[in-house]
Amino acid sequence: MKRSLVLFVCTGNICRSPMAERLLHSKLGPAAGWSVASAGLMAGCGHPASEPAVAALREIGVDMTDHLSRPLTDDLADEAALIIVMTAAHKDLLTSRFPAAGEKTFLFKSFSDKPGDDVPDPIGMPLSVYRKLRDDMSEAVPEIIEFLSHLEM
Numbered sequence: 445m446k447r448s449l450v451l452f453v454c455t456g457n458i459c460r461s462p463m464a465e466r467l468l469h470s471k472l473g474p475a476a477g478w479s480v481a482s483a484g485l486m487a488g489c490g491h492p493a494s495e496p497a498v499a500a501l502r503e504i505g506v507d508m509t510d511h512l513s514r515p516l517t518d519d520l521a522d523e524a525a526l527i528i529v530m531t532a533a534h535k536d537l538l539t540s541r542f543p544a545a546g547e548k549t550f551l552f553k554s555f556s557d558k559p560g561d562d563v564p565d566p567i568g569m570p571l572s573v574y575r576k577l578r579d580d581m582s583e584a585v586p587e588i589i590e591f592l593s594h595l596e597m
Contacts, residue, residue: 448525450480450592452552453534457484457513459497459566459574460530464552464581466501466508471585478592481524483516485537490514494567500574504582521545525595528552528588531562555587556580 450468454461461482469480491513492498501508521527521542527549529535539546552563558580566573 448478448595449520449523450478450588451516451520451524451527452480452482452530453485453516453527453538454482454530454563455484455486455534455565456491456567457482457487457515458491458494458511460552460563460577462493462508462511462513463497463501463574463578464528464530466506466511467578467581467585468588470506471589476589476592481520482511483514483520485516485534485541487513487515494574496566496569496571496574499571500578503575504578516542518542524548526550526592528555530565533562552581552584555591556584558583 452461452464461484465480465482472478493508493511498508525548527545529538529549530552532551535549535551538549551561553561566577
């Protein structure tokens, strides 16, 4: 049963948002009733995830070799019960383009105890940066799941 959509948003939808999507999806059981997706504010259609992002998730048994980028659309923004963005600039741009999504849009770091407001863009960086990003995101997943349990009420 598909209850609602959790949508992760970044810039190009080839690193951060698909990593977060797959990490949350891997921890949510089918009984949770949530679907998880990702999109980019400046994404093209059909680009694969960056190889270091794929490699970092493969190391922990999470596959994202089939990921293809897509832009954020009105339909996706409307369908999402929760939108999680990677940076304050993403939040500003998203809410200016999709004003109705403002109340359901949160910074990823609001689910983490790591300092800073933004999840830095790892594009072009070595695999070690993607590993740290993966580990930081993984630590936030339980908090996201807890938040979702309150939305289910």
